[in-house]
Amino acid sequence: MWHFESGIKEILENQKSVFHVLTPEEKEELKNHISLTNYRKNEYVFKEGDKPSGFMVLVTGKVKIFKEGVGGREQIIRMSKPMGIIGYRALFADENHIATAVTLEDSMIANITMDFILNRAVKNSEFSLLLLRKFALELGFANSRTVSLTQKHIRGRLAESLILLAEKYGFEHDNTTLKVYMSREDIANLSNMTTSNAIRTLSTFANEKLITIDGRKIKILDLARLDRISKLG
Amino acid sequence: MWHFESGIKEILENQKSVFHVLTPEEKEELKNHISLTNYRKNEYVFKEGDKPSGFMVLVTGKVKIFKEGVGGREQIIRMSKPMGIIGYRALFADENHIATAVTLEDSMIANITMDFILNRAVKNSEFSLLLLRKFALELGFANSRTVSLTQKHIRGRLAESLILLAEKYGFEHDNTTLKVYMSREDIANLSNMTTSNAIRTLSTFANEKLITIDGRKIKILDLARLDRISKLG
DNA sequence: CCTTTGTGATGTTATAAAACACAAAAAAAG
DNA sequence: CTTTTTTTGTGTTTTATAACATCACAAAGG
Numbered sequence: 163m164w165h166f167e168s169g170i171k172e173i174l175e176n177q178k179s180v181f182h183v184l185t186p187e188e189k190e191e192l193k194n195h196i197s198l199t200n201y202r203k204n205e206y207v208f209k210e211g212d213k214p215s216g217f218m219v220l221v222t223g224k225v226k227i228f229k230e231g232v233g234g235r236e237q238i239i240r241m242s243k244p245m246g247i248i249g250y251r252a253l254f255a256d257e258n259h260i261a262t263a264v265t266l267e268d269s270m271i272a273n274i275t276m277d278f279i280l281n282r283a284v285k286n287s288e289f290s291l292l293l294l295r296k297f298a299l300e301l302g303f304a305n306s307r308t309v310s311l312t313q314k315h316i317r318g319r320l321a322e323s324l325i326l327l328a329e330k331y332g333f334e335h336d337n338t339t340l341k342v343y344m345s346r347e348d349i350a351n352l353s354n355m356t357t358s359n360a361i362r363t364l365s366t367f368a369n370e371k372l373i374t375i376d377g378r379k380i381k382i383l384d385l386a387r388l389d390r391i392s393k394l395g
Numbered sequence: 396m397w398h399f400e401s402g403i404k405e406i407l408e409n410q411k412s413v414f415h416v417l418t419p420e421e422k423e424e425l426k427n428h429i430s431l432t433n434y435r436k437n438e439y440v441f442k443e444g445d446k447p448s449g450f451m452v453l454v455t456g457k458v459k460i461f462k463e464g465v466g467g468r469e470q471i472i473r474m475s476k477p478m479g480i481i482g483y484r485a486l487f488a489d490e491n492h493i494a495t496a497v498t499l500e501d502s503m504i505a506n507i508t509m510d511f512i513l514n515r516a517v518k519n520s521e522f523s524l525l526l527l528r529k530f531a532l533e534l535g536f537a538n539s540r541t542v543s544l545t546q547k548h549i550r551g552r553l554a555e556s557l558i559l560l561a562e563k564y565g566f567e568h569d570n571t572t573l574k575v576y577m578s579r580e581d582i583a584n585l586s587n588m589t590t591s592n593a594i595r596t597l598s599t600f601a602n603e604k605l606i607t608i609d610g611r612k613i614k615i616l617d618l619a620r621l622d623r624i625s626k627l628g
Numbered sequence: 629c630c631t632t633t634g635t636g637a638t639g640t641t642a643t644a645a646a647a648c649a650c651a652a653a654a655a656a657a658g
Numbered sequence: 659c660t661t662t663t664t665t666t667g668t669g670t671t672t673t674a675t676a677a678c679a680t681c682a683c684a685a686a687g688g
Contacts, residue, residue: 229539232551232628237542237546250531251531251535252531256528257531257535284523285520287517287520290517290527291513291517294487294530298483301484302484304534304541305472305493308537308541309464312545314464315674316675318465345636346637347635357636358638358675358676359675359676361638362637394465395464578664578665578666579666588646591668594668595667595668
């Protein structure tokens with residue numbers, strides 16, 4: 163409802179936005195093809211099976227993207243942070259969404275018409291290359307995750323998830339508290355385990371002084387050792 | 396050693412080749428940036444950690460692409476067939492390879508310089524869009540596989556792999572024999588299970604008249620039921 | 629204020645699949 | 659043709675983790 167102007171500015175100028183490589187003219191035109199929407203915490207952005215509405219950029223907030231598996235079990239396949247792009251896979255594959263996006267906190271999301279992306283942006287080869295790079299990185303991430311989630315043991319998977327969250331969202335000013343607050347269930351869905359096992363293993367990690375837990379507030383005490391646990395499997 | 400000319404022609408003109416969308420001039424120039432190499436069965440095309448040598452197209456043969464996981468356990472993340480592109484993820488991500496490619500049979504592979512791709516091909520927005528589409532489809536596949544491999548039980552995973560192989564490589568003239576001959580170990584590595592369990596479960600499937608096995612020759616007798624087993628988990 | 633609902637915590641049991649062990653058969657090498 | 663190596667097949671044991679069962683506590687709602 164507010165901050166819309168600064169949201170547009172971010173999308174156009176922020177170094178981390180894919181659109182910052184556009185020419186001034188292209189940026190000007192983009193303004194006519196953008197709409198911004200505010201979402202409250204735990205709102206659906208799109209659902210598995212939905213027809214994609216456009217190319218989306220998360221302006222502020224956090225979003226989880228998950229797939230529904232056997233017996234409704236959710237697997238979080240990606241976490242998005244500001245200036246991250248979402249829903250673009252389905253657009254370029256010309257398919258419906260194969261995953262669901264839900265906000266983790268209040269968020270603002272920009273929706274850019276596919277028409278603009280296809281008929282303007284992609285004509286700019288720097289933009290194309292940047293998108294190709296985004297896809298390549300995400301594909302690499304997905305492939306690595308497949309191996310981790312299938313082969314690592316529970317401790318390794320949880321350690322990897324904690325490191326992932328630390329790298330993605332960073333820390334609060336104390337430099338140890340994870341700047342993301344997820345339910346145990348979400349942590350479990352990110353790490354391919356049951357909620358009970360996420361809770362149990364987090365407790366074990368706390369006992370081992372790798373982390374401290376205070377509700378949803380997680381402090382990383384020993385990143386090096388978490389890393390070893392993750393790499394070991 | 397032979398068939399090189401027809402190999403080039405395939406790459407330029409086959410509808411399934413990404414390069415068929417290039418203009419005649421671009422195709423002409425591409426000829427100066429291609430090299431063709433023959434590989435024998437079970438040869439490495441590239442290894443995890445290698446610097447990518449170029450954009451590759453599998454002209455003839457079959458290639459498996461796998462990642463090494465915990466304790467050296469291999470996970471096959473992709474199977475490639477003629478006109479499939481390989482090694483492109485690392486190029487666009489500007490990273491070293493994160494997976495290893497090995498031929499399943501004698502194969503011919505074209506290597507196109509990245510210089511040509513970046514400075515010529517990507518300027519053609521139809522080509523860019525096609526590549527973006529390839530990436531989008533592969534990412535969707537990877538995400539779906541992550542969920543299948545982590546959540547489905549052994550029978551479901553094996554059934555899914557058999558269906559995958561059938562869709563990818565098709566059947567011999569009898570319309571039932573899979574047109575791909577893999578070791579039990581490879582089937583296991585594709586399906587995230589141990590070799591023993593792949594062998595055992597294949598035998599079970601044969602007993603249930605879902606398939607017949609004769610060495611590495613697998614006949615699919617009841618695709619519908621395999622599909623149900625796969626979907627059920 | 630009490631009731632309901634959601635989340636977190638922990639112990640117990642059940643089970644799917646890995647790990648292990650050993651043959652037999654097939655393929656490759658000498 | 660024999661020997662060696664690789665691949666396939668099968669039974670047994672072990673183990674990691676899901677499933678289940680409570681319980682405690684906090685938050686939300688009437």
